[in-house]
Amino acid sequence: MRRKIKRVIDDMINPAVASHGGKVHLVDYLNEKVYVRLSGGCQGCSSSAATLKNGIERLIFEEFPDVKAVVDVTDHEAGENPYYA
DSSP: OHHHHHHHIIIIIHHHHHTTTEEEEEEEEETTEEEEEEEETTTTOTTHHHHIIIIIIHHHHHHOTTOOEEEEOOOTTOSSSOSOO
8 A cells, every 4th residue: 555655646746746846755654544744845835734635635535545644744844944933
């Protein structure tokens, strides 16, 4: 399952967020939850919550009906330009 989720992230999600300089990394799949970390332009971005809910989560739920949650484990306060600092 982990490989399938990673493939969807790499093939369907990352090309879209790459246009803004971002990248989504699969951290883990455990207990029907997908854990992701955002980097690049997505880390600390004010729109990252919208990207997670309206893009990443929506697509993962469509592709994998057994997934119950997508959890962002990104430290949005870190980095050179944090939004949530």
